[in-house]
Amino acid sequence: MRLDEIKISRAIIESYTEKLVKALDVDVAIVGGGPAGMVCGYYLAKAGKRVVLFERKLSIGGGMWGGWIMFYEIVFMESAKKILDEFGIKVRQYDKGYYLSDSIETVSTICSKAVKIGLKIFNLLSVEDVMIREKRVCGLVLNWTAVEMANLHVDPITMRAKFVVDATGHPAEVARIIERKSGIRLKTKSGKLMGEQSMWAEVGEDAIVRNSKEVCPGFYVCGMCANAVFGGPRMGPIFGGMLLSGRKIAKNIISKI
Ligand code: 48H
Numbered sequence: 728m729r730l731d732e733i734k735i736s737r738a739i740i741e742s743y744t745e746k747l748v749k750a751l752d753v754d755v756a757i758v759g760g761g762p763a764g765m766v767c768g769y770y771l772a773k774a775g776k777r778v779v780l781f782e783r784k785l786s787i788g789g790g791m792w793g794g795w796i797m798f799y800e801i802v803f804m805e806s807a808k809k810i811l812d813e814f815g816i817k818v819r820q821y822d823k824g825y826y827l828s829d830s831i832e833t834v835s836t837i838c839s840k841a842v843k844i845g846l847k848i849f850n851l852l853s854v855e856d857v858m859i860r861e862k863r864v865c866g867l868v869l870n871w872t873a874v875e876m877a878n879l880h881v882d883p884i885t886m887r888a889k890f891v892v893d894a895t896g897h898p899a900e901v902a903r904i905i906e907r908k909s910g911i912r913l914k915t916k917s918g919k920l921m922g923e924q925s926m927w928a929e930v931g932e933d934a935i936v937r938n939s940k941e942v943c944p945g946f947y948v949c950g951m952c953a954n955a956v957f958g959g960p961r962m963g964p965i966f967g968g969m970l971l972s973g974r975k976i977a978k979n980i981i982s983k984i
Pocket of ligand 1: 782789790852854897969
């Protein structure tokens with residue numbers, strides 16, 4: 728059989744376009760494919776929800792690949808072990824209450840299981856704005872990351888979602904856009920972003936899960952973004968809170984759809 732380049736191009740264009748069109752109107756849109764966003768997407772997809780995840784970079788996994796200062800190990804506590812066990816990730820006990828996993832196995836397994844169960848992941852797409860109707864966040868405005876990087880003047884596309892989740896990590900990018908543009912008072916103490924605090928692993932881990940919640944109608948945060956929005960310390964290479972917070976937001980949204 729001879730290979731036809733045009734047929735290859737047509738196959739890719741048709742298949743990708745079909746996926747993108749389906750992503751324009753969904754139950755949940757997640758921004759950011761780090762550990763929190765992916766775990767959130769996994770549980771939503773597992774519950775049969777129509778859920779898409781948009782990731783700016785070529786690769787999914789956010790800050791988890793690098794483990795701790797490029798040592799590809801992550802640490803987590805007993806409370807998150809169940810999630811790693813559910814994914815079938817190899818876990819080693821280091822000491823009482825301290826567990827380790829290989830960050831590369833962890834990222835690739837979570838990603839694989841999430842996609843296989845139905846999470847639609849779009850890489851190389853950056854969220855640059857949101858849609859708001861009657862003071863409720865109801866969609867996202869997206870552009871190709873390549874357009875963003877080249878600083879080209881190219882208009883974006885728009886998609887609708889019943890719920891939007893900001894899982895963009897430290898920068899809390901979507902929350903910042905809403906704060907800057909919407910005039911909506913956020914459900915934080917000040918009504919604005921509270922900002923991330925300095926390293927304190929024990930407090931930060933608990934705070935991440937507590938702070939993973941609704942920020943304004945239609946809009947939730949999970950992962951590192953939650954502490955940036957509601958104010959909480961960073962925690963270094965402890966990743967249990969990211970997984971627990973992603974699962975919490977998924978459960979929260981599932982109960983509302
Ligand atoms: C599309 C975007 C956009 C955008 C960003 O940083 P992440 O890994 O986030 P989390 O919360 O899942 O995990 C945090 C963890 O990695 C971490 O940084 C920890 C534990 N730090 C502790 C410490 O003390 O430092 O992933 C966020 C993802 C990234 O892949 C970004 O590329 C992506 O979101 N992203 N995608 N549109 N506008 N902004």
